[in-house]
Amino acid sequence: xxxxxxxxxxxxxxxxxxxxxxxxxxxxxxxxxxxxxxxxxxxxxxxxxxxxxxxxxxxxxxxxxxxxxxxxxxxxxxxxxxxxxxxxxxxxxxxxxxxxxxxxxxxxxxxxxxxxxxxxxxxxxxxxxxxxxxxxxxxxxxxxxxxxxxxxxxxxxxxxxxxxxxxxxxxxxxxxxxxxxxxxxxxxxxxxxxxxxxxx
Numbered sequence: 001x002x003x004x005x006x007x008x009x010x011x012x013x014x015x016x017x018x019x020x021x022x023x024x025x026x027x028x029x030x031x032x033x034x035x036x037x038x039x040x041x042x043x044x045x046x047x048x049x050x051x052x053x054x055x056x057x058x059x060x061x062x063x064x065x066x067x068x069x070x071x072x073x074x075x076x077x078x079x080x081x082x083x084x085x086x087x088x089x090x091x092x093x094x095x096x097x098x099x100x101x102x103x104x105x106x107x108x109x110x111x112x113x114x115x116x117x118x119x120x121x122x123x124x125x126x127x128x129x130x131x132x133x134x135x136x137x138x139x140x141x142x143x144x145x146x147x148x149x150x151x152x153x154x155x156x157x158x159x160x161x162x163x164x165x166x167x168x169x170x171x172x173x174x175x176x177x178x179x180x181x182x183x184x185x186x187x188x189x190x191x192x193x194x195x196x197x198x199x200x
Contacts, residue, residue, distance in 0.1 A: 002023060004025055004122050004124055005020075005096065005127070006115075006125040007019040007021065007129040008129065009128075010128060010131065016050045016111075017053065018111075018113050018115065019096060021093060021097070024096075027167070030097055030127060030159060031127070031160040032136070034097045034127055034129075037100050037101060041101075042104060046103060046104040048105050049153075055112070065091065112137060125139065126140075127139075129152075137149040137150075146167075
């Protein structure tokens with residue numbers, strides 16, 4: 001289904017990847033692909049290779065197309081599109097989050113900038129992976145600025161059906177117990193108890 005989306009990757013506080021995808025942007029589509037990747041990913045290797053990436057200029061991207069099909073991207077046939085998808089997946093609109101595995105493998109050195117997540121982009125979802133914090137932020141409904149951030153572990157533990165339902169129907173409010181755990185336990189550093197000598 002044509003649900004446009006972006007897969008965004010940040011390292012050192014900078015956006016290094018903004019991969020546009022034409023299809024299946026909802027959590028049960030792209031979200032599941034990201035979960036599948038994260039469960040087996042070498043995040044250190046991904047981070048190392050993401051740091052080396054650059055956004056290509058229009059001229060560089062056109063040359064990359066020409067290297068594969070013999071001309072720029074203005075008039076690509078179906079057969080040529082499949083060739084680009086095979087040889088330069090980072091430049092193809094079908095690749096989406098699959099670009100992560102290609103980057104991890106060291107097969108990608110230049111990426112095309114899919115642009116920011118706003119109404120001009122026509123994207124309905126964006127998934128931003130912060131490799132420093134190991135967190136993912138899911139954005140939807142760019143006009144309202146709706147978003148939700150999860151740790152990678154949380155994102156991989158929940159089902160994407162649940163996330164999609166929450167996006168459509170609203171997230172449940174945390175209970176008092178959940179608020180206490182998040183505020184008083186998870187957000188604070190652990191205290192190390194001092195050992196006291198026993199009196200003889």
